[in-house]
Amino acid sequence: MAERDGREADARDDDAAFAEIVAAYGEEPEDPPGAQPWPEAENLPAEASDAEPNTAEKSDKFVKGDRASDAPAGSFVVFAPGVGPRDWEPGEPSEDDFDASDEGHFVPPEPPPLPHADTTARFAWLAVLGGPLLLLLVVLLGIEMTWWLTTLGVGGFLGGFATLVMRMKDGDEDEDDDPGRGAVV
Template sequence: MAEHDSDRDNREEREPDEQGVPFDEDAAWRAIVAGYGTEPPDPPGSKPFKPVEDLALPEPDATGDRDGPAEPRAARPLGSSVSFAPGVGPRDHVAPEPSDDDFDADDEGHFVPPEPPPLPVADASAKFAWLGVVGGPILLLLAVVLGWDMTWWLATVGIGGFLGGFATLVMRMRTDDDEDDDPGRGAVV
C-alpha cells in the first residue's frame, strides 16, 4: 500500500507533459460547431440508404448489366391503405344470432350457472367490529374535513373503534387447526 501511495504522490508533484504547442480551445469548439449538422462519410463497403422517394423502386442489380438495357419502371406509391365506405368495415361485423339448429347431439346447450349460496349470517360482534374498522377512520376524516374540534372523545372513538374492531376481526379469524392429521412429508399411499 505504501508503494501505491508513493506513486500517487510522485504523479501529483510532476507537471503535465508540455508538447510545446499551446492548445487552442476556442478553435476546437469552432471546428466542432462548424462540423455540426454535416453527415460523416459512409465507411468503405457499406451500402448507403436509399432516399424516401426511391424506396418503392427495385434494387439495382449487384452483378452489373443484364442481358439487355433495363427498362425504367414507373415509381409506385410506398403503400396503400384500405378505405371502407361509411358504415361498412371490419368493426361493423355483427355475429349471427345462435339458433337451436347450431347445436348437434354432442352439445349441451347454453350454460346457466347455479344460484350462488346465500351469504353467511353475521353475528352482532362481527357487525360492530366492521363498524369500528370502517367507521372510525371515516369519523376522523369527517372531523378534519368539516373542521370540528378534535376533542379527546372524538379521537378515542375514532382510533379506539378502529383498533378494537381490527383486533376483534383478527381474533375471530378461523384457523385450520381442525385438520390435525398430518399425513407426513411424503406421498400418502
C-alpha cells in the same frame, strides 16, 4: 510491436468507417425492388407531391371557393355512439345450430347466498371503518378535536381490528381428524 501495428490498423479502419458514415449522413437508402412501404391506396406519385408545394396562391383559391380545381383535402371517419361494428347482435340460437357432438348451452347454477355475518363482526367492521372516517370528518369540517372524539376514533379502529383478528379462523378445518398429523393406515 506487432500488437501496436494491429491496433493502429484497427483505428484506421474505424476512422474510415466513421468518415463514410458522416459522408452519407442525411441520405435516404433506396428501397429494394418490389418493396412497398404502405398500401397501394396511399401510393402517390413522388413528382406530383414534390411539384405542388403549398403556396399562398393555392390557399387563396381554396378561400375563394374554387374547389373544383383543388384536389380533395382528405377525409376521416367519425363513429357515433351505437354505430359501427358493436351495434350488431347475433340472432337467437336454434336447435339446428348444434350438431351431435355439441351438448348444448351450459347455464351455470345460481351462486349460493352470501353468508350472514353475526352482530359482533358487523360492529367490528363498523368500528374499523367508522373510527378513521369519524376522525377525517372532524378534520375536514373543522370541529374541535376533543379527547373523547380522538379516543372514539382511534379506539374504535384498534378495537374493531383486534376483534376481527381474534375471530379469524385457522383455515385448518380438519385438525381434530388427524391430531398427530401422521399417516392413516
